[in-house]
Amino acid sequence: MTTPNLPELTEFPGQPVRVPSGPPLLAAEGITVRFGGVTAVKNVSLAVRPGEILGLIGPNGAGKTTLFNALTGFVRPSAGRVTFAGRDVTRVPPQVRARMGMARTFQVERPFEDLSVLENVLVASFLRHRGRAAEDRAYAVLERVGLTDRATQPAAELNLARRRRLELAKALALEPQMLFLDESIAGLNPPAQQEMVALIRSLAASGLGIVMVEHIMHVIMTLSDHVICMAFGELLAEGHPQAVATHPDVIRAYLGDEND
Amino acid sequence: MTTAAPLPGTRPRALTFGNVWLSLALLAALLLYPFVFGKALNFGVATLIFAGFAMSWNVLGGWAGQLSLGHAAFVGVGAYTLTLLAMPERVPAFLGGPVAPWWGALIGMGLAALLAAVWGGLTFRLRGSYFVLSTIAVALVLRLVAINSTWTGGAEGLFMPELPTLFGLDLFDRRVEYGLAFGFVTLTLLVTHLLRRSRLGYALQAVREDEDGARALGIDPAQMKVIAFMLSAALTALGGSLYAIYLQAFEPHTLLELPLSVQIALMAIIGGRASIQGPVVGAVLLSVFGEVFRTLFASANLLIYGVLILVITLFAPDGIMGLFRRRGRKLGTAR
Numbered sequence: 001m002t003t004p005n006l007p008e009l010t011e012f013p014g015q016p017v018r019v020p021s022g023p024p025l026l027a028a029e030g031i032t033v034r035f036g037g038v039t040a041v042k043n044v045s046l047a048v049r050p051g052e053i054l055g056l057i058g059p060n061g062a063g064k065t066t067l068f069n070a071l072t073g074f075v076r077p078s079a080g081r082v083t084f085a086g087r088d089v090t091r092v093p094p095q096v097r098a099r100m101g102m103a104r105t106f107q108v109e110r111p112f113e114d115l116s117v118l119e120n121v122l123v124a125s126f127l128r129h130r131g132r133a134a135e136d137r138a139y140a141v142l143e144r145v146g147l148t149d150r151a152t153q154p155a156a157e158l159n160l161a162r163r164r165r166l167e168l169a170k171a172l173a174l175e176p177q178m179l180f181l182d183e184s185i186a187g188l189n190p191p192a193q194q195e196m197v198a199l200i201r202s203l204a205a206s207g208l209g210i211v212m213v214e215h216i217m218h219v220i221m222t223l224s225d226h227v228i229c230m231a232f233g234e235l236l237a238e239g240h241p242q243a244v245a246t247h248p249d250v251i252r253a254y255l256g257d258e259n260d
Numbered sequence: 261m262t263t264a265a266p267l268p269g270t271r272p273r274a275l276t277f278g279n280v281w282l283s284l285a286l287l288a289a290l291l292l293y294p295f296v297f298g299k300a301l302n303f304g305v306a307t308l309i310f311a312g313f314a315m316s317w318n319v320l321g322g323w324a325g326q327l328s329l330g331h332a333a334f335v336g337v338g339a340y341t342l343t344l345l346a347m348p349e350r351v352p353a354f355l356g357g358p359v360a361p362w363w364g365a366l367i368g369m370g371l372a373a374l375l376a377a378v379w380g381g382l383t384f385r386l387r388g389s390y391f392v393l394s395t396i397a398v399a400l401v402l403r404l405v406a407i408n409s410t411w412t413g414g415a416e417g418l419f420m421p422e423l424p425t426l427f428g429l430d431l432f433d434r435r436v437e438y439g440l441a442f443g444f445v446t447l448t449l450l451v452t453h454l455l456r457r458s459r460l461g462y463a464l465q466a467v468r469e470d471e472d473g474a475r476a477l478g479i480d481p482a483q484m485k486v487i488a489f490m491l492s493a494a495l496t497a498l499g500g501s502l503y504a505i506y507l508q509a510f511e512p513h514t515l516l517e518l519p520l521s522v523q524i525a526l527m528a529i530i531g532g533r534a535s536i537q538g539p540v541v542g543a544v545l546l547s548v549f550g551e552v553f554r555t556l557f558a559s560a561n562l563l564i565y566g567v568l569i570l571v572i573t574l575f576a577p578d579g580i581m582g583l584f585r586r587r588g589r590k591l592g593t594a595r
């Protein structure tokens with residue numbers, strides 16, 4: 001399989017940095033999503049390598065979640081192509097992508113409320129394991145995210161921070177190569193944020209490719225190897241986190257300019 | 261209250277068969293019934309068959325969360341298949357002659373599963389109440405076919421022909437029927453306990469709770485629902501075969517009508533869809549109440565029956581067994 005063309009990294013002054021090297025695990029080319037007459041995402045391309053964290057930022061309504069859904073298969077793009085591990089997955093439904101090694105969390109976390117925390121993760125670990133092995137695996141993942149003390153509690157009773165961790169645990173129990181995190185950190189208190197940041201960093205270090213949508217600027221800036229900023233469905237700026245953060249268009253998109 | 265990390269060996273288990281002891285206790289009580297109420301075997305057989313129907317219904321309605329008001333269709337498929345295949349005039353000697361009822365019941369299960377696969381494949385893209393409506397429609401179509409075809413006996417229905425004996429037992433003996441119905445309930449309980457501990461069972465629950473959430477974990481909701489539907493249909497058809505033997509004569513009007521579908525669903529819902537034994541409890545309670553009210557209140561019995569159902573759904577939305585479970589949760593115990 002030939003390496004797909006990577007998107008241009010710099011459209012503005014700044015120093016792009018790519019920590020990991022090698023062919024991308026995930027590549028999206030020219031993704032466009034239209035809902036009726038509205039274009040939610042317009043011609044966005046991106047690539048993620050194993051061990052790389054790609055941050056996706058932008059003001060509300062910028063199309064981040066729609067792009068995210070297009071990457072994970074929950075929305076079918078009107079145009080463009082998504083490839084994962086060298087395979088075109090543009091028309092592959094989400095459940096098959098999950099089996100291939102793409103795992104996602106949901107922005108509005110959605111545990112199976114009638115099931116216990118352990119059972120929630122068990123549903124996911126059944127993807128790769130059977131019987132007791134699946135249960136052992138689920139428990140090991142709970143240990144990793146620090147939820148073992150809640151294992152028997154119904155998921156409906158968890159607070160927000162723990163629900164976020166449960167979302168992550170379910171995604172990890174799929175043993176993915178590629179992780180999509182939709183606002184896993186927003187809404188957590190600072191210590192919980194720090195825990196989550198450390199966890200995500202260790203996951204990337206273990207070789208997972210990660211795409212994360214996040215609102216909190218300093219989180220995305222410290223975590224990401226590479227940042228994409230979207231506004232009105234379009235790619236506004238892309239590159240090293242610091243360069244994106246100081247890009248005039250990005251500042252204008254977030255703060256408005258004198259004409260607004 | 262944050263508890264310390266559990267000690268090795270005390271780690272909680274999710275994979276269990278559920279409350280097996282409760283099922284065994286229930287079955288023991290049902291086994292005692294003929295010895296205590298030997299004169300009311302008719303009632304016992306019918307109650308057990310309905311308990312099995314409700315358990316079968318719950319595989320789809322409770323585990324996969326897909327409400328069906330068309331399960332009478334599968335009762336009908338089971339009953340008609342066994343009866344038609346057992347009739348010498350329908351299956352002449354050059355075709356092999358009448359089919360033994362146990363084979364007829366198996367064929368009925370297969371046909372019901374096939375019907376469920378086709379029906380589910382067509383209708384599971386419909387959500388919520390539209391799916392419920394479609395289940396009513398399919399049962400209605402089957403009823404029209406049964407009424408308007410001569411080979412099904414038309415509106416008069418069918419009479420059960422002579423049946424061969426099973427290990428020397430007369431299938432029309434109520435005690436034998438009680439044993440068979442008991443076996444039917446045991447089978448449905450067994451299937452449910454196995455479901456409780458299996459990957460399939462968890463996948464069904466995930467689909468019930470959140471379809472997109474399930475998809476994100478690699479589960480295909482449409483596929484899971486069809487599997488649940490086929491399993492539920494096959495089990496219901498098995499009960500339907502038994503019901504036909506019990507009735508000896510039946511007509512489309514009694515077997516393929518909406519009230520039968522509603523009754524099956526109600527028993528499961530009132531007993532408690534989330535509990536393994538709930539449908540059995542619901543079937544026993546509703547049968548007993550139905551019988552008591554019929555003798556006590558004569559023609560007002562349906563009114564009282566309706567009020568009772570209303571009261572239970574208002575005060576115990578999770579069914580009778582849900583009352584116990586909720587209390588259990590407050591004590592901090594997992595299911």
